[in-house]
Amino acid sequence: MDTASSRRLERFTRSERALHWVHATAFCVLLVSGLCMYLPSLAEVVGRRPLLKTIHLYTALAWAIAILLVLLLGNRRPLRATLREVEYFDADDGLWLLGQRTPQGRLNAGQKLNTIVTAVFAILFSISGFFLWYGERDTTFQNPNALLLHDWLTYASLILFLGHLYLTLIFPKTRHSLSGMTRGWVREDWAARHHPKWVAAVETADDEPRRAAPR
Amino acid sequence: MGGEQTAAEQREYREPVSVQRQGSRLYGRLAFLGLLAGGASSLGWATRVSGYVSPFTSAISQMFGDLLPVGGWRIYTISGSMPIFYPDSYTLQIDGLVRRPRSFSYDELLALPRAHQVSTFHCVTGWTVKNVRWSGIRFRDLLDLVEPLPSATALRFVSLEVPYTDSLTLDQAQLHDVMLALEMDGQPLSRPHGSPARVVIPEMYGYKGVKWLTRIELVSHQPTGYWEGLGYDQNAWVGHSNGYG
Numbered sequence: 001m002d003t004a005s006s007r008r009l010e011r012f013t014r015s016e017r018a019l020h021w022v023h024a025t026a027f028c029v030l031l032v033s034g035l036c037m038y039l040p041s042l043a044e045v046v047g048r049r050p051l052l053k054t055i056h057l058y059t060a061l062a063w064a065i066a067i068l069l070v071l072l073l074g075n076r077r078p079l080r081a082t083l084r085e086v087e088y089f090d091a092d093d094g095l096w097l098l099g100q101r102t103p104q105g106r107l108n109a110g111q112k113l114n115t116i117v118t119a120v121f122a123i124l125f126s127i128s129g130f131f132l133w134y135g136e137r138d139t140t141f142q143n144p145n146a147l148l149l150h151d152w153l154t155y156a157s158l159i160l161f162l163g164h165l166y167l168t169l170i171f172p173k174t175r176h177s178l179s180g181m182t183r184g185w186v187r188e189d190w191a192a193r194h195h196p197k198w199v200a201a202v203e204t205a206d207d208e209p210r211r212a213a214p215r
Numbered sequence: 216m217g218g219e220q221t222a223a224e225q226r227e228y229r230e231p232v233s234v235q236r237q238g239s240r241l242y243g244r245l246a247f248l249g250l251l252a253g254g255a256s257s258l259g260w261a262t263r264v265s266g267y268v269s270p271f272t273s274a275i276s277q278m279f280g281d282l283l284p285v286g287g288w289r290i291y292t293i294s295g296s297m298p299i300f301y302p303d304s305y306t307l308q309i310d311g312l313v314r315r316p317r318s319f320s321y322d323e324l325l326a327l328p329r330a331h332q333v334s335t336f337h338c339v340t341g342w343t344v345k346n347v348r349w350s351g352i353r354f355r356d357l358l359d360l361v362e363p364l365p366s367a368t369a370l371r372f373v374s375l376e377v378p379y380t381d382s383l384t385l386d387q388a389q390l391h392d393v394m395l396a397l398e399m400d401g402q403p404l405s406r407p408h409g410s411p412a413r414v415v416i417p418e419m420y421g422y423k424g425v426k427w428l429t430r431i432e433l434v435s436h437q438p439t440g441y442w443e444g445l446g447y448d449q450n451a452w453v454g455h456s457n458g459y460g
Contacts, residue, residue, distance in 0.1 A: 039283065040290045044407050047292035050445065087247075090239035116247045124254040131258070136340050137446075139420070139454060145261035147341040149254065152261070 006187040009202060011106065011180035015074030016082060020181055022070060023122070026063035027161070030056060030125075034154060060129060086112045092197075106198035114160065121157050124149060287344040290407040293441060298375035298427040300410040307412060311371070311432035314362035321411050324397060327352045332392050334417035337453045349415050351396035354388040357431075369437040372414055373430035381425050381440035382449075383416065392417055395428065420451040 012020070033056040036046040046052070071079070085107055092102035093109035107115070131146030167174045168181075174194070180186045192199045257264075265272075302321045310316035319327075330353050336344045354370070363385070371382045387393065396415045397404060404410040409426025416423055422442045443449050 037291070038289065040288065040407060043290040043292070044297060047295045047297065049291040050293055087241050087243040088239035089242035093239070093242075112243055113246065116243055117250065120247060120250040120254060123251060127255065128258070132341060139339060142341050143258060144341055144343065145258045148261035148265050149257050152257075153254075 006189040008185040009188050009191050009199065010184055011186050011191070012184055013075055013078040014184070015070060015076070015079055017181055017184060018070045018074060019067065019079070022063065022066040023118070026059055026066070027157075029059045030063070031154075031158065031161070033059065038151070038154065057133060060126070064126070082107075086115045103196045104194065104198070105201070106195055108195065114164065117160065118157075121153055121160075125153050125157075128153070287342055288408075289338070289340075289342060291338075291340075292376060293379055294376050297406050300375075300406065300427070302411070305411060305429075307428060308430045309357065309361045309433075310430070311434055312364040312367035313433050314364060315360070317361060324352065324395075324412065328356050330394055332394065334392055334415070336415075336417065337420055339420035339422055339447065339451065348398075348400045349394060349396045350398035350401075351394040351412070351415065353394055357395065358385075358389075361433075363433050366435045367433040369434050371432040371434050371438055371440075372425035372428055373432065374425045375427040375429045379425060379427075379441045380438070381414075381423055381442065382434070382437050383414070383423065384437060387416065387419075387450075390416070390418065418452060420453060422447060423451050 033052045036042045037049055037052050037056070043049070085105065089109060089112065092104065093112065095102045096104060096109040097113065128146040128150040131141070131143050132150060135142035135146065168178045169175055176186060176190045177194075188199060305321045306318040307324060308316075308318040329350060331348070331350045333346050333348050336347050367385065369382050369384045370388050371380060373380050383393070393414075393416045396413050397411060399405075399408055404413060409424075409428070412428045413426040414424040414428060437449060439449075
């Protein structure tokens with residue numbers, strides 16, 4: 001297939017990409033610093049718990065501030081549209097989650113679910129992390145459940161993260177999607193195969209078609 | 216290829232991105248709220264469930280060797296590498312306000328009267344290990360050998376891990392279940408657990424229990440240890456310490 005000449009469709013605006021990369025960067029720093037405190041095999045090699053704790057804590061703070069900044073300063077229109085898209089599931093989405101390859105919109109049902117789970121995990125990580133931080137300052141406030149929740153979230157998000165990396169970096173059919181999150185656009189022929197409802201909607205939109213030049 | 220949607224569907228489109236509103240429901244929001252509520256409620260039940268599933272999860276974690284936390288222990292150090300214990304050159308020095316300062320080799324420590332206990336270990340970060348079997352030397356037996364002066368009120372513990380120090384009052388060090396542990400769960404202390412000797416005081420959080428112990432100094436005033444310097448309580452009683460007010 002002649003893919004080089006295929007048109008480019010803008011998939012993610014700058015604000016969406018900023019949100020993604022803020023989250024991704026913070027997640028990686030938090031994961032590495034967290035695992036170095038959590039896994040004995042790593043902790044025995046790396047040590048330096050006070051430093052790791054400081055990194056972990058301030059990364060979490062920076063993450064929250066950066067997310068707020070993107071929401072405040074970014075283009076909220078596409079962010080709101082994405083939120084609506086993620087909130088709604090139709091019959092095709094349901095079938096997709098059951099394993100049928102039904103036509104999908106700009107985000108397929110799995111991607112929507114991943115977005116939801118990621119958001120929930122971020123909130124739960126924050127809540128349980130606050131308990132861990134404050135419980136160490138005031139031990140009357142300690143909640144052993146918070147520690148377990150933080151651990152479980154780590155395992156679950158690590159599995160999701162590895163799956164996400166596989167689909168976006170390795171699996172040949174889907175890895176072109178990375179372009180959408182780095183450069184903002186994907187090839188139309190690829191989009192037509194994976195997100196036909198989206199392509200159809202873009203092509204017939206009354207307003208200006210969202211075909212982006214690279215920027 | 217992608218253009219074969221129905222014309223009606225296409226004309227519905229008004230959004231900058233594809234949102235298939237027709238026949239769609241707010242299942243995403245429901246999933247979000249449901250997951251959030253379920254996850255947050257685990258702040259009330261996680262420990263109980265963990266008790267039921269731990270036989271399975273510990274079986275899984277054993278497949279990874281010591282990659283995952285085993286038996287609930289987490290290993291914290293303040294420096295970049297754990298001290299290494301060399302049995303031939305190791306000494307435990309006891310000095311300061313004592314009549315007979317002396318240093319003990321590892322073999323000499325092993326020859327001292329031995330005490331055994333089972334106690335719970337509490338970390339200030341929130342994790343707990345129950346029923347740890349310790350074997351070691353009561354401080355009373357150690358102190359009898361060096362004869363503290365009347366002016367001595369506290370023991371300052373110095374770790375091979377620089378700059379970790381901490382302290383206990385003489386009274387605290389002689390509580391019934393406080394010891395200088397040499398063995399844990401039937402084995403000589405491993406390197407992560409502070410080989411060859413660590414302080415065990417179950418009534419207090421673990422940061423008071425200096426690992427890789429190399430020196431005990433008898434002092435007249437309890438000094439500020441490593442963690443106390445970072446704002447942690449001198450008296451780290453489990454369940455009471457680090458409270459404001």
